[in-house]
Amino acid sequence: MKKLNREFWENKYIQGDMGWDIGYVSPPLKHYIDQLTDKNLKILIPGAGNAHELMYLTEKGFTNTYIIDIARPPLEAIRAKLPNFPEERLLEGDFFDLNIGDFDLILEQTFFCALSPQLRPKYVLKMKTLLKPQGKLVGLLFNFPLSKSGPPFGGSTEEYIALFEKHFNIKLLKTAYNSIKPRAGKELFFIFEPK
Template structure:
């Protein structure tokens, strides 16, 4: 498998080296919840990490399935939910093969795409489409991690830079309804990078 494997991620959870972790849910998720962009329903959080967003979604009344293939992430998310007396399904699985029992109403995609090596993006994009019911929403935070090596054709990460042009090819308008740009830019203080926030609707 190209890119980081389970051992790579588990080592970081074991060492507590989680530079992508804000220590709280992304502020953009609260915006989407407050303005009704994400109405309660069945939602998946692929690459759930420490589970901050899983907790917030569970508090907001969603039926949440959190997915991660690193045991450390699964344990942290389960502990967070237990401490808050909240219930969500937490699954240790590979997002490239996992399937929900029934189509979902939403997917909250924040850290999974940029953590996967680009060799796997086409498969993952097909998964996102397959998981959602028609009319379901993909709430996506596209990591903007520009590096100088890109000018030489180097693929550097994780996190891997998610170029919006590549994203349009992965999630084409024939399969998804795209909102018009510009898209809100959400700073990521731990890295100095940022994310573009957009919500796509599955056709």
């Protein structure tokens, strides 16, 4: 089993081996962001990578956005692209050690699938502790069978419900209708709210 640690991810960026990076905000998340009116929402993007969602949120005038990634190279790239972005909201480290909370919204985009599946229960609990009681975890989860060959590691609607339902209300979990072509039919758009 590969060790999915900082070194693993930094090497991926250094070697340009980033099949997950679509180069722009993913259409389902763009669509979701477009209907948000409160630009002061406290928003977290975990495992943000090149953080195209952050670029989009910034462009749209959102003022309280945070990102965290374990790998330095993408964070350096963001510093270069957004030189005025506050350092205290550009976090380098392990998501599971994050000790800033009270988020209104956490956006999931190919972070869950990048983690070792054994960390999934821990992800669920961590997300719950990071969100405000009325907060939302929103994003995309892959809808292909879980195998040992990831990342990305897949899953199914049933697996995700079983994993999240104890701690979250499943407001929406449906095949995304606006995925990019190579992911069409393979990702579920979801909105989960803490119980």
